[in-house]
Amino acid sequence: MMTNLPYDYFLSADDKLVEFLERQGEECIKEIEQSNTINRENGYKLLGILIVGIGSSFLLLTQNNQPFFMSLGIGVFMLYWAACAIYLVTGVLSVQVRALLNSAPADLYTKLYKSLDHEHYEELASRGFTADRNPVSVIRRIRLANLHNTAEELCEVNERIRTRLDRARIATILTPICALAITTVGYLFF
Numbered sequence: 001m002m003t004n005l006p007y008d009y010f011l012s013a014d015d016k017l018v019e020f021l022e023r024q025g026e027e028c029i030k031e032i033e034q035s036n037t038i039n040r041e042n043g044y045k046l047l048g049i050l051i052v053g054i055g056s057s058f059l060l061l062t063q064n065n066q067p068f069f070m071s072l073g074i075g076v077f078m079l080y081w082a083a084c085a086i087y088l089v090t091g092v093l094s095v096q097v098r099a100l101l102n103s104a105p106a107d108l109y110t111k112l113y114k115s116l117d118h119e120h121y122e123e124l125a126s127r128g129f130t131a132d133r134n135p136v137s138v139i140r141r142i143r144l145a146n147l148h149n150t151a152e153e154l155c156e157v158n159e160r161i162r163t164r165l166d167r168a169r170i171a172t173i174l175t176p177i178c179a180l181a182i183t184t185v186g187y188l189f190f
Contacts, residue, residue, distance in 0.1 A: 003152065010144040012128030018140050025147035029101050032154040039161045043092040046168060050085040054078055068190050073183030080175045084168050091164035094155065101150065108139055 002141040013021065057078035062129060111133040121133040 002147065005145040005148050007145050008124075008127045009140040009148075011124060011138075012130065013141060015131060015137075018144065021144050022051050022140065023145070023146060025151060026101060029147065029154060030149045032151060032158055033101075035053050036154065036158050036161055039158070040093060041166055043161075043165050043168070046165075047060055047093065047173065048087055050172065051116070054081050054085065056115030058079070067187075069183050071185040072190075073179045076182045077175055077179035079173065080178060084171045084175065087164070087171070088152050088168040092161055092168065096143075101147075103143075103146075108143070109135065113139060 008082050010018065012020065060066075061074045061078065115136055116133075118131070118136065121129070124138065129138070129141070131141070
C-alpha cells in the first residue's frame with residue numbers, strides 16, 4: 001500500500017472508476033474492521049480465561065495450606081497471568097481513535113467546495129481532473145484518498161492487535177511452564 005496519498009491522487013479518474021474505487025475502498029475498510037472486531041473478541045475470551053485463572057490461583061493460594069514450593073509456583077502463575085491480562089487490556093482491548101468510513105455532511109461540503117469557481121476547476125484540470133465541474137465530482141475524488149488512508153491506518157491497527165494478541169497467547173501458554181519450573185526449583189532448594 002502507498003502511504004498517505006496526496007489529496008489529488010484520484011483527480012484524473014473517470015466517474016465509473018471513482019464509483020468502483022469507492023465500493024472497493026468501503027468494502028476493504030469493512031473487512032479490516034471485521035477482522036479487528038474478531039481479534040478483539042478473541043482477546044476478550046482470553047481475558048475471561050485469564051481472570052478465571054487468576055481468581056482460581058488466588059483462591060488456591062489463600063485457602064489451602066500447601067508447601068512453600070507449591071505456593072511459590074501458584075504465586076508465579078497468578079502474577080504472570082495478571083501481567084498477561086494487563087498487557088491484553090492495554091495493548092489489544094483498549095479503545096483507540098480511528099478514522100471514520102463516512103463523514104458528516106459539513107465535513108465534506110466545506111467552504112472551499114462551496115466556493116469552487118472557474119479558476120479552481122482550471123487548476124484541478126491542470127492536475128488531471130476531467131469530470132463534470134461540480135463539487136460532488138471533486139469531493140468524491142478527494143474522498144478516495146481519504147478512504148485509502150483510512151484503510152491503511154486500519155491495517156496498521158490490525159497488525160498491532162494481531163501481534164499483541166499473539167504475544168499474550170504465547171505468554172499465557174508459557175505461564176504453566178514457568179510456574180512448574182519455579183515450583184521445581186523451589187522444591188529442590190527450599
